[in-house]
Amino acid sequence: MAWRGWAQRGWGCGQAWAASVGGRSCEELTAALTPPRLLGRRFNFFIQQKCGFRKAPRKVEPRRSDTGTSGEAYKRSALIPPVEETVFYPSPYPIRSLIKPLFFTVGFTGCAFGSAAIWQYESLKSRVQSYFDGIKADWLDSIRPQKEGDFRKEINKWWNNLSDGQRTVTGIIAANVLVFCLWRVPSLQRTMIRYFTSNPASKVLCSPMLLSTFSHFSLFHMAANMYVLWSFSSSIVNILGQEQFMAVYLSAGVISNFVSYVGKVATGRYGPSLGASGAIMTVLAAVCTKIPEGRLAIIFLPMFTFTAGNALKAIIAMDTAGMILGWKFFDHAAHLGGALFGILSCPPLPCLVSHPATPTSVSPVLRRHAELAEPLLCMTGVEAGDCEPMWTT
Secondary structure, three states, X not given: OOOOOOOOOOOOOOHHHHHHOOOOOHHHHHHHOOOOEEOOEEOOOOOOOOOOOOOOOOOOOOOOOOOOEEHHHHXXXXXXXXXXXXXXXXXXXXXXXXXXXXXXXXXXXXXXXXXXXXXXXXXXXXXXXXXXXXXXXXXXXXHOXXXXXXXXXXXXXXXXXXXXXXXXXXXXXXXXXXXXHHHOOHHHHHHHHHHOOEOOOXXXXXXXXXXXXXXXXXXXXXXXXXXXXXXXXXXXXXXXXXXXXXXXXXXXXXXXXXXXXXHHHHHOOOOOEOOOHHHHHHHHHHHHHHOOOOEEEEOOEEEEEEEHHHHHHHHHHHHHHHHHHOOOOOOHHHHHHHHHHHHHOOOOOOOOOOOOOOOOOOOHHHHHHHHHHOOOOOOOOOOHHHOOOOOOO
16 A cells, blocks of 8 residues: 655655544544644644654764774774773864973973982992991891891892892882783773873873883783893993983983874874883883894794894884884884984983993082082092092083
């Protein structure tokens, strides 16, 4: 049975429907349902269509924001936290979003190296005192009864057997493990994504540049990075010194993230990044630059060895290709920024003493601190006239 077209007021009816309402025709029903006139004005009633040809409802699709980019593209990677529910908002003027990170990078790097200079100066002073304290402690240990199987003593022995570099990176590894555990707390997911992942499209730009250096979502990612850092810890601390290494490492994390910001803004590929790879690339590049003939090997393939210089060239070439071709698994721009900073930071930067054991120069920051703190510590004599200077200008 064919359907009738639209009737007078825009709604139609069929014969079957007309029979079911008492045999009335559509015209009679239309007249019966005509709205009344009150005071010369007609009230319009909207009657829901019951029969006739109805247009299929349009499927409502979620509207994608013109300025927002979700983390759906990064959902498949096990190294990146699930950010499909988080929306990032790139600035309509991308270059402006780099101004604050640029000032933060310059300011943080300057403060890091200035603090390292002061820390290094204080370490030089404390070595003389610690030398005499060590003699006293050895004498007390010789007359004090020893406890067998003491857990604290075993920890002390293990700690003393570590090199200066290994003791230095132990704190860094502990911080990374702590942040990794925080990622496992469901109620902290949004906070971790906001402050522990770096993204130029995020509302928080500066603090994640440092905090994301200690952030890992994947256990394998963290284990691989910390293994490389532990392997190169002794070499890099012997080259730079403990204080300068900390300044270089922290500054490398911020600088590599800033280079990552620049790369994302330039290519328009926004997305969260996290991990210590940028800072570790600085450590790797510094060691390979200082010792280019050193032999390196892959952890699972120790039979294949290659020189440190060739390894650095291969890594830089791979990251350059990844950045040009748009590979998204790693943050290649951050790796390149860290590698470049590592090459420039070795030999040690002139703003710091070259090595704790052989101070030969001092920065204005270090000299100013010495003038404000107290007179220079004598390294070779007791009387003021017998003192030799700690540094030369």
